[in-house]
Amino acid sequence: MLIFDIRWTGVTKLPSSMSQLTQLKSLLLEEDSMVRPPATICQHGTDAILQYLFALLETRATKACTLQLNFLGEVARGKTSLSRTLQSGTPSLTSSVDRTSVVEQGTWNPEDHIRFNINDFGGHQSYRVGHPLFISEAGVVCIVFNSLQYDPLSEEDFTNNIGDWIDMIQSRYPGIDLVVLGTHVDRCDEVKVDEIRCSIQRRMQAQAEKKQMLLDQQIEHLEEQISRNRRCDLPFLEAYRDKYENLKSLRECTKNKTHPIFMVSSQTLLGFGDLEIYLIKLAEAKKVELPKRWLDLASTILKDSGNLLTIDYDYLRQKFMKLNDVTIDLAPTNASSEFNNVMCFLASSGEIIWFEKHPALKNTIFHRQRLLADLLRVVLDHNNYARVNFFLQEGLITQMEMDDYTLRGIVSRNLLKNLWKTFNLNHFDIDTMTELLKSLELCYEVPCKSIMSKDSAYHFPCLLTEGKPEHLSTKWPHEISHEKHQLSLRFQFHHGCPCGVYEKFSVRLHRHLGLFKLRRVDWKDGLYAELGANSILVLRQQRGRECTITISVRGKKIPQLWEHLLNAHNDLLKIQTRDWPGLHFTKHLICPHCERLCLPNPSVFPGEILDLERPSNETRGFYSTVPCDNAVPDRCIPASMVIPAMAEFAPMAEYNKAALRAHQKALVDDITEPCLRDVLLRFQQEGIFSEREVLTVKSRDSQRERNVIFLDILRTKEERAFYEFTRYLGANGQLHLSELLQL
Template sequence: MYVILGTGQSKKDWDLSGRKLKSVPPILLEHADEVRRLDLQRNKLRQLNWISNLVNLRELNLSRNELVDFPLEFRSLKLLERLYMNQNNIKVIPEDVFPHLGKLQFLKLSTNRLAKLPVDLSQCHSLSYLNLSNNCLKDIQALVGLPKLKELFVERNSLTELPAQLFQKGNSELTLFKATGNPLRTPPEEVCDGGVRDIQSYFAMMEEEGPDTHTTAWTVKTMFLGSSMAGKSTLCRSLKQGGPVRVDEEDRTEGIEISEMDMEGIRFLFWDFAGQEEYYLTHHVFITPRALVILAVDLASYNMEDPQSYKEKVCFWINNIQLRVPASVVLLVGTHCDQCQDQDEVREKKRHIEENVRVMLKERKEVLQLQQKNLKGNTDPSLFSEQMSELDRLMEYNLQVLELVPIDCTIHEDIVKLKEHIVRHILTKDTFPCAERTLPKSYKEVELVIHDLVKQNQIPQHGIVSFDDLLSDLILHLELGEENVHSILRYLHRIGIIVWYEEIPALKDRVFVQPSFLISLFKTIVRHDLVKQMEAIPRDELRKEGNLLVHRGTWVDDFKEKGTLHNAATRILVRRELRRLRLDDEDLVEEVVGSRTKEGTLLSLLQHFEVCLPAKVGSPLNPAAPEFKPGEKQWKSSNLAMGHLDGACLFPSYLQDNQMVVQMWGEDKLDDINVCVYFLPEIPHGFFHRLIIKTCSLYPIHWIGKDHCLLSSGDKLVLMRENNKDGDNKDGDQHIQIRCKRPETSEFRRSWDLFLSVMKKLVVLSRQWPGLSQHVHTPCKEKGCTAYFVWRDWQNLQISDIYDLVQEEKQLCRNGHTRRTELLFPKDPVVNKSKGQ
């Protein structure tokens, strides 16, 4: 059966999507002259030789079919304005098609296998939107000359250069351009991340300065990761020194240490991350793609007989790298070899680790393939096509884990050997295609001027400077335009030379030209010994803030029991750190930690990166707090003053139990609405705590526990519960459970709205982990039944459309149990009833 959209006798709009069609029904061709819009997505079409009959067609959707050839018959569709060909298997587009499509404005060819574009594509003069992401393109020169092109997407291809003519002002109308996931050198990906204006600025400077002045720079951000006491700092400092450097235990890294060095003409930006679990919160913020990750593994304490040893020292780190930056290169370095019995032990442990890593990466691919096979096995696989495409994307990522290099950091020759090994891999373009980048000389000049301004004390030692002041100084010294300076500063921020959070309103007018100072601030309150630091605050420092010893005791108790850090304690701790750095200036203190009425830089950053949540200590719940309603733009979240006298910050990661949440929620019941979001390969470290912070910003009334969170909206409660292998779900798959009590018939819509607002936040958060896959199931409600209902593609739908995702009034599980749809999927029985009348 086909469905004709529209009213009356109109045969203009046809919806034949998701019908498993291998050919179109004859009745369509009988009305060929009348068809204006044709939707054939999610079918099994391979041939389109009939398409030339639809000469009056304006819009054609052929996405998610089985097309291999781009049909020449399209030449007959001279009135075509919109064409969807994404998610097929097209490898080649023939010449002499696009010159005939003079009215085509919208073209989506993403997720195919295109290796090149037809030269005459530029003759498609009306084209304003073009999506070529997820293909195999190495060159997009064919796009030069499209006069009306405004939006262009070429993400995840194989591009190393972009044509300058495509971005020339006056010849281009481009307003939106996305190219992430390409091994770009001209311009570098960090320039492209700034959008069209930054790319135009880059090419304008390249042209103005001339080819003889361009610099070819080799820059590699290098992140040292590994468990506590694995020898990361020793490695980092020894590489920088060029020989053995001893690092005492009391001198180990707290937070992150930043340094820089040159090796064989390659500039290395070293980021040494502390290994204690408390610091993992900030790792997520600073770990970036396209980096070299040096994973230090303590071979002396590595136990081949204990699976937990491999999990903690190797598996945990590789999994989190794969989730956060799946296109990175990981170099395993075996440390403390001098403490092993002999070289045989070192070789045996090296083989054991490498084999386990090989098996782990192989199993990850197999799990993704199995999940994809399961989706294809559904009655109608087309309903899960987006999830299958997502799995395809994940399988294309190639985390490179290089062979383990065992070294003895007390031997000079071993340090030299490691340096040579690193340089050799960096210079291998197959391993590091993005290390080499072409830049206008102005980029380096801006960096040198900033360095000189600090050296001459024109910028304070702490490196915090107003953006306007820095802009004025740079324009004065270099005679650069304001827009060019903006672009260069964004680039320097993205490669880690400076920190400028332009996207944070409270901080966009501040630039940190010394990122190490910012890290020093972070580690004053995100650290493994925070309780000890608070207990050590002397009486005189307490009194300067107007506090007593009894207040200090309250701070310690609240932090231990509630994961809550009082703002007064934060101010004192940061002031102590600034004093240690000889920067105890009152204006700086207020800038960093704020006052009793004003929020400071540090807490703004921690909240922005979802490390903590503002709270008022001892304040009662507000019964008149506004109820959050999805879709209502006028609603505003709770605005607790983080600098307030009785203010504090709640760190969910420091909570020890779920007692309060369990008490407020009560017992689970079989008729609860219950949805499980499963994560492959696992829930990223810190993910659930960030989800708590995101959702609690919507719902002022909430209760938070170690791995539970209860949200309140009016008289509705929604529970979020994390289940991972380290907790009560040892034998199961890691997932986050969302549930609420069964509502009255008239209240299902409100309950599902709550659910969906949480799930939408979860989707947004997941984008920060490109290597993550998630799948939604609703368990059967029959006691003892292990069946479940799989959610179809829903993530890109509007909330109102999700309620039409499942049309049937009842659902039958594989074990024969029946339940009403609104108990399993978003559905409003009141609306359905009114439709049926």
């Protein structure tokens, strides 16, 4: 048997004897509903499933009820008191000086076979970029608010305390279980408690319905656009269809789901009984069957890891095999495969943090999460000024390092060492932590200007507080100069942009700057950078709950601008797809003609155009312009200004023709026979030169004559011909000619 499909059959448990199906290549099942094996194993494919089932043959199956419980909410809403009370079973109140920073962790064992790994997250805005590091999509999220301070009649109170948090969580973990918790209920009368509960239920329902309505409206609009199916809209039609499918998929994963509401008091324990019953039932419903030796690994190996910040993957794997007498001839796969399954289970239940797919961190297991949280806290702490100023007074850092940290969000390695000094980290631990910070895209590396440190420094966009610099208007004038073009792409997040999206995008953009990284300028809600002869401006704007990120590029050469804009587009799209799959947004290209005129309401085009493949010859033939009602007299603009795939088929720009004429002598003298032969072959294959044109060039007697006629024909071609020519020159060992043309 090669393929076994049990989808839509209702099967939730597979027999361990299936591990003997050695010829099975593909096992198709509904991952989310599986109990044996659990979903975390099913997600890793058929081999992982068979490995799990084989392990059940060798060792007793044990039911595991380990669930991650996450408390989130605004600052000083009672999260820490609630968490500690739940863990201890006795009243526990937290003082204002004992507030949580990034995360405080603990465990709660309400019954012998049930365990909750608790994450109590700090509510301050600057800490939120670190939250995703600790939250597992298989866990439970509790949104905590203070019922004493909550006004059931206030839309703003609901949005700030509950609504925005629901949007943020669902955008990152679309199917996760959500619970709403009101604290300080002992200080509210029953009438207010009922009003709060009813108000929240009503507003949550309205919020969910509004999301669905907005999606339905967009889907209906796209259906109208698609139904027109006009020939002149062919490239747009494909973009509309892609967007239509994306919206339908998002609508399915954001369907209305009821979130339970509990009102509790950490002082009198009022309401804790009902909350505990609900959480225990939820854990029971999520219990999974695991091989006993997997649980032994969690209880024994992690116990003797000492005070190390991390554990080496290979060390754990060898210990696992030694403890369980696992040999390399384990079937149907090897011991390492089973160990990976164990690590996936431990990561999903919140026992460890493991970056399985990250090359630099996959061999590092973070098991001391509380220490990890403390290390993050001292870097992201919004009250760090006094601590850093102390380092300055003691001569441990320079004034420049102090200014870099407080004004520019730049942390030198020297400052990091001082911030982490109390944790007694060795050099390896510091290297591991800085690699983690970069891998999470919380920061990027920059040169350190301090005379006390020759090491690197790290720029954290999330630490920036300053507004847009005034001097930037000279680098990016409001009006576009006549010799330059501007292309702009706008991402519109309808329910707010989660903390960390823009910051991660800002970090990722840095890798495209090459030798111009030092000319970058950052502020809280934007950045400016130079890309050779071109420049890029990114702006984040908040209007109520709606947020936009606008990416603009300026320069003389449109193909280069498209390259830069596409890089930025792909980066932001990958971040959204991987990290925030439930995030609702739309993207639009802004009409370049309207931007040049500084019109307040420019024409826009669907951003899905950027996802299109190269247009066919038939499409290019008639689709040379696109409509813009603000363009007179034809009400059209060149398609190359809106569709990147069309830019290379636009007529060759005058400045490129001028470059060919200016360097005609050098080209005629230096282009070799093998180089020209290769260029002609490639041009004919690409459809740039016709067969007749190739034969015309080859028919000339001397190399110089062939070069002259080739250049004459080249200047009549499309824009792409120029850039392909420069590329082929470099590939044929004539880089000096290629660079000459691009000066």
